[in-house]
Amino acid sequence: MSADFGKIIILTAPSGAGKTSITRYLLGKYPGRLAFSISAATRQPRGTEQNGHDYHFMSVAEFQDRIHKNEFMEWEMVYEGKYYGTLKSEMRRIWSEGKTPLLDIDVKGAIHIQQQYPENILSLFIEPPSIEELQRRLTGRGTESPDSIQARINKAAYEISFKHHFHKIIVNHDLEQACKEAEEAVLAFIGEGQSK
Numbered sequence: 001m002s003a004d005f006g007k008i009i010i011l012t013a014p015s016g017a018g019k020t021s022i023t024r025y026l027l028g029k030y031p032g033r034l035a036f037s038i039s040a041a042t043r044q045p046r047g048t049e050q051n052g053h054d055y056h057f058m059s060v061a062e063f064q065d066r067i068h069k070n071e072f073m074e075w076e077m078v079y080e081g082k083y084y085g086t087l088k089s090e091m092r093r094i095w096s097e098g099k100t101p102l103l104d105i106d107v108k109g110a111i112h113i114q115q116q117y118p119e120n121i122l123s124l125f126i127e128p129p130s131i132e133e134l135q136r137r138l139t140g141r142g143t144e145s146p147d148s149i150q151a152r153i154n155k156a157a158y159e160i161s162f163k164h165h166f167h168k169i170i171v172n173h174d175l176e177q178a179c180k181e182a183e184e185a186v187l188a189f190i191g192e193g194q195s196k
Helices: 017-031 059-069 088-096 107-114 131-141 148-161 173-190
Strands: 010-012 034-036 072-081 082-087 098-102 121-127 167-170
Touching: 010 017, 010 107, 010 173, 017 034, 017 098, 017 121, 017 173, 059 072, 059 082, 072 088, 072 107, 082 088, 082 107, 088 098, 107 121, 121 173, 131 148, 167 173
Parallel strands: 010 098, 010 121, 034 098, 121 167
Antiparallel strands: 072 082
């Protein structure tokens, strides 16, 4: 392992399982030790999302150019024509601040990073209590069509089949408890002795 390669924490889950809420909890509690890894994406910003804060928004052409230049740790075409990825420069930025990058990424991307960088990684898989509960959560958001929800449910069932590839599986029956479980695993990984 190269000396310039630091620790990485990955949170992954099917859409709607609660990984974003758990990510926010960890970042809010340990701002001096953890930093959010901003993913690159070719989709348009939604709502109040800002470039360089929520995502690094870029065109498909720019994304593909960066693929050819080997600038990504991982990348996927998650949906037809929609690319997401983790830039190596984003990891270097966070490590240079003396922090541990926290990646909130999809299951395929998480497996890919683990395969490439098997050392110094903690991977947490956030599992919904059931597919039925996941469907209720996605429907409750009120942001997607029934067809889109069904596509996400189908993808979720597929992604759950890979849960044993990860270091720890956290079943999100109760968000507060899931946050505590994630926190314990993260602190054991980065070491509890440092200040927040």
